Amino acid sequence: MSSSPTFADVQAAGRRLEGIVVRTPLLESQRVNARLGGRLFVKAECLQRTGSFKIRGAYNFLACMSDSDRRKGVVGWSSGNHAQGLAEAARLMGVKATIVMPADAPALKVANTRASGAEIVLYDRVKESREEIGLGIARKAGATVVPPYDHPWILVGQGTAGLELAEQAKKLGVTLDAVAAPCSGGGLATGVALGVKGLSPSTTVHAGEPAGFDDMARSLAVGRKQRNARLSGSICDALLAPEPGDVTFPLARKLLGPGLVVTDDEVLDAMEVAFREFKLVVEPGGAVALAAALAGKLPVSGRAVAVVCSGGNVDHDTFRRALERRPDA
Amino acid sequence: MSSSPTFADVQAAGRRLEGIVVRTPLLESQRVNARLGGRLFVKAECLQRTGSFKIRGAYNFLACMSDSDRRKGVVGWSSGNHAQGLAEAARLMGVKATIVMPADAPALKVANTRASGAEIVLYDRVKESREEIGLGIARKAGATVVPPYDHPWILVGQGTAGLELAEQAKKLGVTLDAVAAPCSGGGLATGVALGVKGLSPSTTVHAGEPAGFDDMARSLAVGRKQRNARLSGSICDALLAPEPGDVTFPLARKLLGPGLVVTDDEVLDAMEVAFREFKLVVEPGGAVALAAALAGKLPVSGRAVAVVCSGGNVDHDTFRRALERRPDA
Numbered sequence: 001m002s003s004s005p006t007f008a009d010v011q012a013a014g015r016r017l018e019g020i021v022v023r024t025p026l027l028e029s030q031r032v033n034a035r036l037g038g039r040l041f042v043k044a045e046c047l048q049r050t051g052s053f054k055i056r057g058a059y060n061f062l063a064c065m066s067d068s069d070r071r072k073g074v075v076g077w078s079s080g081n082h083a084q085g086l087a088e089a090a091r092l093m094g095v096k097a098t099i100v101m102p103a104d105a106p107a108l109k110v111a112n113t114r115a116s117g118a119e120i121v122l123y124d125r126v127k128e129s130r131e132e133i134g135l136g137i138a139r140k141a142g143a144t145v146v147p148p149y150d151h152p153w154i155l156v157g158q159g160t161a162g163l164e165l166a167e168q169a170k171k172l173g174v175t176l177d178a179v180a181a182p183c184s185g186g187g188l189a190t191g192v193a194l195g196v197k198g199l200s201p202s203t204t205v206h207a208g209e210p211a212g213f214d215d216m217a218r219s220l221a222v223g224r225k226q227r228n229a230r231l232s233g234s235i236c237d238a239l240l241a242p243e244p245g246d247v248t249f250p251l252a253r254k255l256l257g258p259g260l261v262v263t264d265d266e267v268l269d270a271m272e273v274a275f276r277e278f279k280l281v282v283e284p285g286g287a288v289a290l291a292a293a294l295a296g297k298l299p300v301s302g303r304a305v306a307v308v309c310s311g312g313n314v315d316h317d318t319f320r321r322a323l324e325r326r327p328d329a
Numbered sequence: 330m331s332s333s334p335t336f337a338d339v340q341a342a343g344r345r346l347e348g349i350v351v352r353t354p355l356l357e358s359q360r361v362n363a364r365l366g367g368r369l370f371v372k373a374e375c376l377q378r379t380g381s382f383k384i385r386g387a388y389n390f391l392a393c394m395s396d397s398d399r400r401k402g403v404v405g406w407s408s409g410n411h412a413q414g415l416a417e418a419a420r421l422m423g424v425k426a427t428i429v430m431p432a433d434a435p436a437l438k439v440a441n442t443r444a445s446g447a448e449i450v451l452y453d454r455v456k457e458s459r460e461e462i463g464l465g466i467a468r469k470a471g472a473t474v475v476p477p478y479d480h481p482w483i484l485v486g487q488g489t490a491g492l493e494l495a496e497q498a499k500k501l502g503v504t505l506d507a508v509a510a511p512c513s514g515g516g517l518a519t520g521v522a523l524g525v526k527g528l529s530p531s532t533t534v535h536a537g538e539p540a541g542f543d544d545m546a547r548s549l550a551v552g553r554k555q556r557n558a559r560l561s562g563s564i565c566d567a568l569l570a571p572e573p574g575d576v577t578f579p580l581a582r583k584l585l586g587p588g589l590v591v592t593d594d595e596v597l598d599a600m601e602v603a604f605r606e607f608k609l610v611v612e613p614g615g616a617v618a619l620a621a622a623l624a625g626k627l628p629v630s631g632r633a634v635a636v637v638c639s640g641g642n643v644d645h646d647t648f649r650r651a652l653e654r655r656p657d658a
Contacts, residue, residue: 019501025354027376030417031444046608047356047373088359115360172348275648279375279641281608312608316652319604323645 004251005152007198010159010191013060017160020092021056022048024161026168026306029277035328038300039174040293042274043165046282046312050116052238053161053188053310054085054148060157061146062093070095073143077130079105080238081311082148087118098143100134106315149187150245159191165306166199174304176203180260180289181308183207183216185241186248188310193255204257206298208288208307210234210264215243216252217259225249235264235318238285238311260292267291271322274309284318286311294327333580334481336527339488339520342389346489349421350385351377353490355497355635358606364657367629368503369622371603372494375611375641379445381567382490382517382639383414383477389486390475391422399424402472406459408434409567410640411477416447427472429463435644478516479574487517491524491534494635498529503633505532509589509618510637512536512545514570515577517639522584533586535627537617537636539563539593544572545581546588554578564593564647567614567640589621596620600651603638613647615640623656 027042045053062070073096076086083099090097099113103122114120123133138145147154162179169176179196183189189207196203207216213234218226227243234240244252262270267284270291274282282290289307292298298305356371374382391399402425405415412428419426428442432451443449452462467474476483491508498505508525512518518536525532536545542563547555556572563569573581591599596613599620603611611619618636621627627634 022354022356025351025376027351028378030378030420031441034444044376047354049357049359051608091359112360115363275610279380279610281604281610320649320652323649 005156005194007194009152009156010163010195010198013156014160014163016060016063017056017157020059021160023164024048026165027278032273032277036300038302039304040300041169041306042278042280042290043161043306043308044280045161045308045310046280046286050081050084050088051311051313052081052085052286053158054081055089056160057154057157057187058082058086058146059089059092061151061153062089062095064153065144069144073097073141074146075100075134075138075143076146077134078148079109081313083109083113084116086146087113087116090118091116098137100130102130149185149241150247152247155187155191155248155251156194157191158188159195161188161308162192162195163199165192165308166196169306170199176200176306177303178204178206178298178305179307180206180208180292180298182239182285182288182310183209184239184285185245186216186252187245188308189216190248190251190255192308194251197255205255206257206260207252208260208262208292210236210239210267210288211261213240214259214261217261219244219249220252220256220259223253235267236285236288238283239288260289260297262288262291262295262297266295268322268325269327270294271319272325272327275323280309281312281314281319282309283311283314334485334523336523338481338485339492339524339527342485343489343492345389345392346385346486349388350489352493353377355494356607361602361606365629367631368633369629370498370635371607371609371619372490372635372637373609374490374637374639375609375615379410379413379417380640380642381410381414381615382487383410384418385489386483386486386516387411387415387475388418388421390480390482391418391424393482394473398473402426402470403475404429404463404467404472405475406463407477408438410642412438412442413445415475416442416445419447420445427466429459431459478514478570479576481576484516484520484577484580485523486520488520488524490517490637491521492528494521494637495525495528498635505529505635506632507533507535507627507634508636509535509537509621509627511568511614511617511639512538513568513614514574515545515581516574517637518545519577519580519584521637523580526584534584535586535589536581537589537591537621539565539568539596539617540590542569543588543590546590548573548578549581549585549588552582564596565614565617567612568617589618589626591617591620591624591626595624597651597654598656599623600648601654601656604652609638610641610643610648611638612640612643
């Protein structure tokens, strides 16, 4: 694969993932449609293996590695969905995985990652660097580092969610005016854009981000990479990458429409609607694109629009906060 | 169709529902499998249009009616999932629907049913009979009464959920040892048994019920219809039919294994696991089969088992009760 991945690369990834990942449904709610005056489709990637889309990219990456590299194992650092996706992809392919996680990561996330058989290396968030530790392990074992988003193999793997979505809409006889996907480093959003536009070139694809962490929206607006001022402080814990990636940003400039930015309250409202109308458990970061559609920032009226709900790994307390909201009342 | 429906009738219903109902996914959790020592599949019918499987039977019923009967409209009585499924099926087919609902039904359920364009007739639960009112409307307009479960057209429509489930398992290369579905009057459980056993005759199919409302389990055990002592008092508000149906029970005797009976606490535990591990919103009545598998009443160890999670129409307060539980802690 060249450094600028194509629609054909997404299609090839789709063939690798066939029978491995869940073909997640494209859902619709008659009541939500009536309220918005258009058709809103939800691509339910929260139902994916390990509770998020991340296994698509991770599995595709492992499947693209050489046999000899796979035998030496893989290394990743993440306290969230990438860790679980990578660990499970490695289990499915019989590859040894080492995941570097902060010692203060939630016990549940550590246990979930360990449950896939990965070796967990804990580090001190204050005194140590996870990159240094990860690279050290990789060097010693000859293992391959699997990045969370900034690699063509990852990006086209995530893009299979967009390819599926476009195929599902086509089967329903629907031409999508717009698609939106959550965006942290940009792997999902640019991959989805590749996958969607390959089948449906007229569809506009948007990246959704939380307010204060809208590096992609600002970078697209000015035409060069912008950083976020902060590294934490949004309810969307999965969307806090500091800036767009070197692989993802050039593609984003070519493929994406203007960015969509939503508040934490809009995200909680969207989680409540996902619960009530779509019967889905969506985590905050997974709900930003849905939030943009429900808040009117991504117009649905008179149009056909699809949003990716990218993950469902949310703790009980945060979900309870969402259940307290009544956005339509 | 003869009064004893067949696998071919389920297949025919499947063709009628193609492109109308959601082909809901068959989901699996690596962690749940590891804990149970087998493979547990969840057929996520809570993601179906209107939030439950009920639209399958209702739409199939309407599709089987004659054109002249359809022009005269349909009547149903229900305060729950059947009302919403029937109203939406009627909207999709352009048929006039009248739904008789208790005046004290939750405002949300009335609004949801009205949102599909059905005419709502409210009645006084204490002083009036919904059957009399419904039959009166039907007589006057020449409309057809659509029963909630005890009719071959309804039963084989619900059975398409079982047919899909069996096809999905086959595609995964899995031979199912057992399947379980929630049971009120028996339309879903017997329909699913027809659909599953047509493709996979060796699979045992079970009906799941809440404790105290286990009329089907007791009826199967003694070989003739038994009634429940009470008409209310379980958290599973969708599973309170007083006894098995006249159409469903003979089929149940032929097709079903022993009944599975679960407590309200086991149901709440299952709803929490559906939230945490499957990212699904499941209502109490929809979770009884999952509850039986998780509580060890339907053995999963060393086997491949599928359960239907049949609906997701649960209010916020009940869901909060489920979130307070930690069955694995």
